[in-house]
Amino acid sequence: MTLEPQAQETGAKSSPETPAAPSRFNRVMKSIFSPDAGTIAGAIVLALLIGALLVVFFNAQVQETLSYFFARPSDFFAAAGTAFSGFFTSLIRGSLFDWQASTAAGMFAPITETLVFATPLIISGLAITVAFRAGLFNIGVQGQLIFGAIFAAIVGVNLDLPPVIGLIVAILAAVIGGAIWGAIPGYLKARVGANEVIVTIMLNTIAFQFLNRLLQLPILIGDGLPSKSIQINENDWYPPLLGSSYRLHAGFIVALLAAVFVWWLLERSTFGFELRAAGENPSAAATAGINVNRVIFTTMVISGALAGLAATAPVLGTEHFLTNGTAGSFGFDAITVALLGRSRPLGTVLAGLLFGALNAGGSTMQASANIPIDIVQVTQAVIVLLIAASEARKYFKAKKAASQAVSASAKGASK
Structure with missing residues (x-):
């Protein structure tokens, strides 16, 4: 599979070394996604x-x-x-804390619920963060999350695996499902320059309709009623962190580990350097020898994989079955989480909380x-x-000031 764009009919050769300049939309969105504290x-x-x-x-x-x-x-x-x-x-x-609760467990239950709700938001926010740092706007996290949930549920419903192994396989299945759905817009962006925003929005709709259809088939519902899968094998569940009195599960630890991974990927790895360079200035990155199209494709795959991982929070952590409402609005809320987190792993964790x-x-x-x-x-x-x-x-204020400065300079030169 090649990721070099096809040459235009005019004979001009397009390549990863000559990426298109960022659009005004991209420049405005970069400004919006980098607010100060x-x-x-x-x-x-x-x-x-x-x-x-x-x-x-x-x-x-x-x-x-x-x-x-x-x-x-x-x-x-x-x-x-x-x-x-x-x-x-x-x-x-x-x-945080319910001082009016009648038991100690009830008093501390709110903070655990906050962590439960935050878990999929943190991971899906990290998916947005990775894509954005490469100059991409992955609006398709919702669809990638749905595919991750589908893959995890298929494994959890149909495979009877032993404890730990079952959980690991289900998590890997979710990651693969999200990565596959993220690879599609990544390939189209890198190969033909398709706008990732439009492509991912369309893929969200396709994923949702695919899920609705799948929830009518025996592979998920068995002999049950449509719209809800069979319960996932208990060996594939995230273990509870604080006992059966609370819903908090090990998925929260996975979310924190995902944040550490994204930090290492962006700030310490060679690919992270290429990713950030391509996001800041694709033309300069290509001039420096970075294959920008390869970075685009790989970034969307990683972003999709993280979105798939986010799906394990409801599927393997709290609900233990799959419906057409399992994904909720996590993928769309993740955009806000990444925005508040300034597209940084630590900020994304805090915004998710x-x-x-x-x-x-x-x-x-x-x-x-x-x-x-x-x-x-x-x-x-x-x-x-x-x-x-x-x-x-x-x-726009900075742009206007720059324009005025250029005009003043031009007038001065003409005198």
């Missing part, structure tokens, strides 16, 4: 405040007291204060404070919008 912190704080204010605005008691605000304003401010503080207290109780906390706290917010769980998705979306708007503004 102050922008990230500000966006998180402001998004949480906006979320709390939305809770106040839609709170039934606040709306009721607003109807007689001028007669007794203290009722309004008391209700607004209760709703505002309830957003944060319920979030903490659901994600933050989003895990928001997801874990959502159920407690709904149950104890009567706050719609959708407020979590709204808060996450606001974080992304604030960062994207801030970084895009900086990018």
Whole structure:
């Protein structure tokens, strides 16, 4: 298999040594995916405040007291204060520590749920990070995650392997499934210059429809009903880390090991140097003798493999079966995680923990404070919008300043 682009009909020869210049879209996205720490912190704080204010605005008691605000304003401010503080207290109780729980296990359960929710987000965020550092935007993590889940479930349902070996084989199957689905856009990008964003979006839809069809076949459902697979062999499950009282499993350790691997790959390996060079300036990398197209293909394979690994968290860790909802929205949430993590392994881990906390706290917010769980998705979306708007503004402001400087220089030269 060759990864050199085909020559154009005009006779001009294309090769890995003469890659196309990055588009304006790529340059803007690179700016957005590299926010400074102050922008990230500000966006998180402001998004949480906006979320709390939305809770106040839609709170039934606040709306009721607003109807007689001028007669007794203290009722309004008391209700607004209760709703505002309830957003944060319920979030903490659901994600870190529940001081109102009746048992010690219940008090510490929230932090374990945060780690459970964070596990697939961290690994899928790392998949986005690897691709982005090579100048690629792998929007297909969702589809690659689905294929990883399919491969792991097929192995877990149909092979009766002994403990440990069964788990290792299922994990490897998930990694292979994701890598195969990541190799397709990688090959098309390297071979014919196909836009990886468009290709991966289409592959997401194909993967989802393929999963729906597969969940009607005996290979996964046996004699059962469509849409849900047979339970995966227990020997293929991730072992619990804190006993049967908690859902936290060894997949979280795998996520941390994946972060260490990605750090080593990007910062210490020879391929990581080539990957970063190709991502920063493909033309300069090609001039230095780096086969940029090979880097593109390999990067997408690695990114897909990590996405497949992320699928093991729900399939082998918490659910132990496969449905068309197993992948959830992990692949899309991973984009936000990588954005918050500044496309760095440590930052991605911390961002995954933050989003895990928001997801874990959502159920407690709904149950104890009567706050719609959708407020979590709204808060996450606001974080992304604030960062994207801030970084895009900086990018275009810098571009305008550079343009003005060039114009001033040209005028000076003409005098």
